[in-house]
Amino acid sequence: MTTTTLEPIIREQPFFSGFEDKYLKLIVSCAKNVRFDEGDLVFREGDPANQFYLIREGMVAVHVMASQKGLVTVQTVGQGDILGWSWLFPPYRWHFDARTVRPTRALAFDGKCLRTKCEQDHGLGYEFLKRFTRIVVERLEATRLQLLDVYGAHS
Amino acid sequence: MAPTLEISEPKAAADPMLPVPCRIRRVRNETADTFTWELQPADGPARFAFQPGQFNMLYVFGVGEVPISISGDPADTQSFRHTTRAVGVVTRAMRQLRAGDVLGVRGPFGSAWPIEAAAGRDVVIVAGGIGLAPLRPALCRLLAQRRRYGRIVLLYGARTPQDILFPHELERWRGKFDLEVQVTVDRSADTWRGNVGVVTTLIPCAPFEPANAVALVCGPEVMMRYTVRELQRRGIAADRIHVSMERNMKCAIGFCGHCQYGPAFICKDGPIFPFDRVESIFGKAEV
Ligand SMILES: Cc1cc2nc3c(=O)[nH]c(=O)nc-3n(C[C@H](O)[C@H](O)[C@H](O)COP(=O)(O)OP(=O)(O)OC[C@H]3O[C@@H](n4cnc5c(N)ncnc54)[C@H](O)[C@@H]3O)c2cc1C
Ligand code: FES
Numbered sequence: 460m461t462t463t464t465l466e467p468i469i470r471e472q473p474f475f476s477g478f479e480d481k482y483l484k485l486i487v488s489c490a491k492n493v494r495f496d497e498g499d500l501v502f503r504e505g506d507p508a509n510q511f512y513l514i515r516e517g518m519v520a521v522h523v524m525a526s527q528k529g530l531v532t533v534q535t536v537g538q539g540d541i542l543g544w545s546w547l548f549p550p551y552r553w554h555f556d557a558r559t560v561r562p563t564r565a566l567a568f569d570g571k572c573l574r575t576k577c578e579q580d581h582g583l584g585y586e587f588l589k590r591f592t593r594i595v596v597e598r599l600e601a602t603r604l605q606l607l608d609v610y611g612a613h614s
Numbered sequence: 615m616a617p618t619l620e621i622s623e624p625k626a627a628a629d630p631m632l633p634v635p636c637r638i639r640r641v642r643n644e645t646a647d648t649f650t651w652e653l654q655p656a657d658g659p660a661r662f663a664f665q666p667g668q669f670n671m672l673y674v675f676g677v678g679e680v681p682i683s684i685s686g687d688p689a690d691t692q693s694f695r696h697t698t699r700a701v702g703v704v705t706r707a708m709r710q711l712r713a714g715d716v717l718g719v720r721g722p723f724g725s726a727w728p729i730e731a732a733a734g735r736d737v738v739i740v741a742g743g744i745g746l747a748p749l750r751p752a753l754c755r756l757l758a759q760r761r762r763y764g765r766i767v768l769l770y771g772a773r774t775p776q777d778i779l780f781p782h783e784l785e786r787w788r789g790k791f792d793l794e795v796q797v798t799v800d801r802s803a804d805t806w807r808g809n810v811g812v813v814t815t816l817i818p819c820a821p822f823e824p825a826n827a828v829a830l831v832c833g834p835e836v837m838m839r840y841t842v843r844e845l846q847r848r849g850i851a852a853d854r855i856h857v858s859m860e861r862n863m864k865c866a867i868g869f870c871g872h873c874q875y876g877p878a879f880i881c882k883d884g885p886i887f888p889f890d891r892v893e894s895i896f897g898k899a900e901v
Contacts, residue, residue, distance in 0.1 A: 520810060532802045532810040539819055560807050600840070604812045605800045609834045610743030610773040 489569040501557040508545035517563025546570025633718025666751035670721030677707040683748035697747035727752040732828040736764040742833025771813025817844040824849030832858040852890035
């Protein structure tokens with residue numbers, strides 16, 4: 460699929476609404492379609508984080524290795540969700556493993572390229588930071604709730 | 615609301631403080647700490663009517679009395695059900711009881727989910743943990759009158775896959791074309807293939823029209839707080855979000871003041887409140 464056909468898809472995603480046209484064109488030029496089979500590793504904790512993904516279909520589980528409990532799933536992301544924020548924050552390494560639970564189609568964005576553009580144009584950088592900070596805050600909130608164990612017997 | 619447990623002989627239910635002896639007909643273990651009872655009056659058949667969302671006071675002789683919501687189908691008037699999680703003195707004693715044992719029942723008490731008022735609208739049900747039990751009668755009633763409503767969406771969060779309540783029923787509901795069911799767990803091992811994350815994460819993409827939706831929410835208070843915030847962010851007005859509140863109870867008929875919640879008594883004004891009525895006191899530790 461060529462990048463021109465990705466533009467309408469990207470434009471209709473709530474995550475990208477509000478980006479100026481010139482930025483959207485730039486984002487589109489850094490995007491490509493990707494497919495994963497069920498059980499594929501999307502990224503591994505500690506590896507360089509040079510992409511982020513917008514899930515179009517399917518489901519990806521975010522895992523962490525807890526020594527006593529083995530591999531624990533802490534979050535799943537599905538259609539319309541953004542996967543991966545480590546590309547934007549030093550040291551640009553994945554904080555978790557991500558593996559598909561079902562066959563998954565996504566848009567992959569070249570984070571390395573976008574990072575450079577963000578450095579060159581802080582307007583673009585600010586737009587990305589606003590959006591990804593919100594994702595990180597939502598994640599933090601969700602993690603707090605999970606830690607509170609709200610459904611536990613003594614909550 | 616006046617109790618309507620109608621015993622044929624003798625007519626003992628007239629006094630709302632007097633428990634009616636009821637026999638456990640069946641016990642079903644739902645999860646490691648949660649069980650469902652099917653109950654009938656001990657001394658003969660009776661018609662039992664309740665509104666979805668109401669609760670009974672269950673009295674374990676010699677131990678104590680606790681409020682427990684009715685979890686059965688309101689169309690079943692011959693018996694009634696309670697789904698209880700064993701957390702303390704009385705509920706643990708309840709778990710020891712078996713089919714054939716007798717306990718005292720007063721009720722039903724309290725306000726109901728706004729099933730009638732929701733006609734013509736989308737209905738979003740958000741449940742957390744044991745909170746699915748008080749919502750089950752509401753869903754049964756909605757499905758019995760399916761054509762009167764727009765989209766019906768059930769979003770349910772549990773701690774782990776093993777803690778999911780009514781799993782077979784959820785499977786059946788999920789199989790229906792006119793009901794959207796989404797389940798998520800807080801954490802899971804590798805074998806679970808569904809959603810992981812708190813129930814609030816299901817709200818942004820759930821298929822309903824906020825301007826025309828009614829939300830019914832039941833679960834731990836902290837979960838309801840974040841849920842309400844997310845529903846409001848989607849655009850559901852506070853007076854169309856209904857929450858079910860819990861406080862310790864004694865009389866259940868508005869006499870003793872044990873269940874006071876700000877200016878309201880949960881036993882008679884609640885347990886179900888439109889959120890705009892409790893918004894100013896919701897989530898405050900001292901209330
Ligand atoms: C209107 C209403 C409807 C209810 N419906 C249901 C229902 O359908 N199913 C059900 O299982 N429960 C329900 N409850 C909660 C139930 O009444 C309490 O769990 C019960 O009163 C606890 O009594 P206990 O003697 O077993 O525990 P206690 O000995 O009084 O408490 C022991 C410990 O359990 C904790 N605890 C007490 N209540 C709860 C609670 N609700 N959740 C978590 N921990 C708690 C206490 O903090 C304490 O640490 C309802 C409550 C109300 C007010
Ligand atoms: S329990 Fe007595 S007033 Fe509510």
